[in-house]
Amino acid sequence: MTLGQLAFKDLLRNPTRLLLTVLATGIGVLAFVFLQTVISVFYSGLAVTQPDRLAVRSKISITQPLPLSYKRRIESVPGVTRITYAGWFGGRMSETREDFFPNFYVDKATYLKVYDEYVAPADQLAAWMADPCGAMAGKSLAERFDWQIGDRVTLKNAVYPGEWTFTVRGIYAGRTPQIDTTLFAFGYRCINERLPEELRDYVGIYTIVVDDPARSAQVAAQIDAMFANSAYPTRTESERSFQMSFIAMSSAILTAVRIVAYGVLLILLLVVGNTLAMNVREKTVDLATLRALGFRRRHVAALVLVESLVIGLAGAAVGLLLAPPVLSGFVRVVSESFGPIGTVVITGPTYALALGASVGVALLAGLLPALRAARLQVAEGLRRIA
Amino acid sequence: MSEAAQVSVAPIVRLRDVSKAYFRAGMRLPVLEHVDLEIAEGSFIAFMGPSGSGKSTLLNLISGLDRPTEGVVEVAGRDLGRLSDGELAEWRAANVGFIFQLYNLIPVLTAAENVELPLLLAPLNRAERRRHVAAALDLVGLSPRVHHRPTQLSGGEQQRVAIARAIVTDPRLIIADEPTGDLDRKGAEQVLDMLQELHRALRRTIVMVTHDPHAAERADLVRHLEKGRLL
Structure with missing residues (x-):
């Protein structure tokens, strides 16, 4: 012993x-x-934020859109290396809350260059890019509704009236387990073209990548100054701060x-x-x-x-x-x-x-x-x- | 053997003007008063006296479990009052073997493991410890019961395990506090035979406290205590 x-x-x-x-x-x-x-x-959301990514949103409210025309002006600011935009679509398959899932429109040409934590097979990516109404569904979401490539998903929406049908062109996974795989993303062009004139060419937020995270504050100040006296003033903040503003609500x-x-x-x-x-x-x-x-x-x-x-x-x-x-x-x-x-x-x-x-x-x-x-x-x- | 013969040998225990008092609610409650005592090495001494006479307190002082309020307690050449708590623990491990009235065996350990306990503090390897344990249990006649737990042993057997634990480190002093107090006549006789044998064969110094005159008869010397004083 x-x-x-x-x-x-x-x-x-x-x-x-x-x-x-x-x-x-x-x-x-x-x-x-x-x-x-x-x-x-x-x-x-914070776990996947990047120090070199900034969110540019309306200074008035997160629900207020920004003009699509801001894209060129923002990307011209020194230090901005990449830019994309996206917005909350908020469509539903039915009125039941069980059917709810988060769905967004994105700028397909640039989105995955900024958000490289989402990964999908090359052929599916190509198919998604080629079809404006093609949708990319997260793996968990696809499993939940048993969606396969080529399935059609019809969403109804109060903000963007009418029925919107999208074709599942790809199923993405996350680079790490923390990445949200319950999202549904389709092309901005698909809905923008069908919108009434007054709603057209507005997006939810811009996300930019800066060349040097240490200069983020300087770049953000420059962007906000650019639009300070416009009808759509902006608030540019780190992706982390942006996510924190959602968390603060809870x-x-x-x-x-x-x-x-x-x-x-x-x-x-x-x-x-x-x-x-x-x-x-x-x-x-x-x-x-x-x-x-x-x-x-x-x-x-x-x-x-x-x-x-x-x-x-x-x-x-x-x-x-x-x-x-x-x-x-x-x-x-x-x-x-x-x-x-x-x-x-x-x-x-x-x-x-x-x-x-x-x-x-x-x-x-x-x-x-x-x-x-x-x-x-x-x-x-x-x-x-x- | 006479008292004079006992003290002619170098004393292993020497108490000089030792008093012990407890303090309860600001009051001094004397338990031992001005005790002078010498116990020769190799003797078997029994202390008797009524309850509250200070027998157990005297035993605790001699064995280094307690400290005197006044006076000097020297045992095996050390002034116990000068030792730190850690030094005292080390001293006890090396010099004292204990036999308690209720055996005080650890219930989750086997007989062999209980006997091995004091050896865990000694610089011995596992094989050496096993050898010592086997020898001690053999000496008390319990070799066939080494793997039994205390609850699987009779009272007499448990006390024999306790005796084996007391002698396994080969201490100079064995302290026995009412060792037969919880045993039937037969068990008591066996334990007393064993203590006497240890005393005779190994020349260990045994200090025993007992209420039982029959048990006290086995000692070389019987001293009486009353109201905290040695008679």
Whole structure:
């Protein structure tokens, strides 16, 4: 036997309690991962933002369009190397919310030169480029509706009245798992040509790529100055800031979710702390016996901390193993009832945070019982009846 | 053996004007008062006295589990009052073997593992530890029960495991606190036979506290305590 084996055997003193504590910790970790993932879904747009990409939108409101004629003027600004534009279409296949999916018009000629995180087979790309009403669907979206290349999708729209039929020409994937694959993109030309005169030649936002991210602020100021006194003033900001403006709309919800997530950790702290305190109380005589035999304060403290560490690690393992199936089940149920909720993946940082939080909380919970065990008066401890 | 004969050998335990008091709610509660004592190396001494007379406190002071309020406790050549907590723990591991009334075996460990516990602190490899454990369990006649847990052993057997644990490091001093207090007559006799054998064969110093006059008879010397004073 070694000191490590002694610690391990000591763990199995009350296996039922240990199992229940590990399960409770696992469920806590699962809840934490779940809530953190919900938060990360909101921030997933930030994960794919590029420091050299800027969004040019209407200064008045994100819903206000900008003239198509701005394209040439913006790309003439020194430092701008690439430009594209896009806009929210907002079409629906039916009135039911289950059918909802995000759909956009884009400038096909330039879009993928700016957003190179979307990838599709070359033949599909070529077919998409060649057909103005050809659409590129994300992999998740295509799977959801079982769309194949060549399928036709008809959308109705209140902003752009009438029925709009698009042909699926390509199915894209993301370069990384965080990339949203629930989008539907078709050519601006397809709708612009059919619009009434007064709605024609306006786009939602421009996205530009600058040659030097360090000069982003300077380029942005130059663009905004150019249109400051026009009927359509602009606001140019980093892609990150642009995404943050969407997230800010849900800040109250996100704060509440964060509070609940950290509340879960606090509950874990109390559950594990209570278990460890109970264990130390129950084995006071044994700890005193070990001290009498010559074990030092640090040895008995280590026994308690090893127990808390094992609870933290085992709880994290249970929670992290359960998280992917539980989360994908949740996404499926929510998607069926309320429509798609974007690409939901448990990110590496979320795994790391959950593992760290579980182990950290367990060790923190073990600190006080470990100190108590270490400070135990041997003679007094031996007097206690087991 | 007479008391004079005992102290003619170099004392392993020497207490000089030792007092111990506890403080509860601002009040001083004396437990031992002005105790002077010498115990010769290799002797078997029993302390008797009514409950609250200070027997266990005296045992705790001698074994380095507690510190005196006043006076000097010298055991095996060390002034225990001068040792730090860590030094005291190290000293106990090297010099003292404990036998408790309720055996104090760790319930999740087998007999062999319980005996091995004190050896985990010694600079021995696994094979050496196993050899020592086997020898100690053989000495107390429990070789066939090495893999049994305390709950699978009778009270007498558990106390024999505790004796094996007490002697496995070959300490100079064995402290036995009511070693037969929780045993039936037969088990008690076996344990007392074993203590006597250890004393005779290995010349270990045994300091025992007991309520049982029959158990005390096995010692070379019996001292009585009353109201914190050594009679």
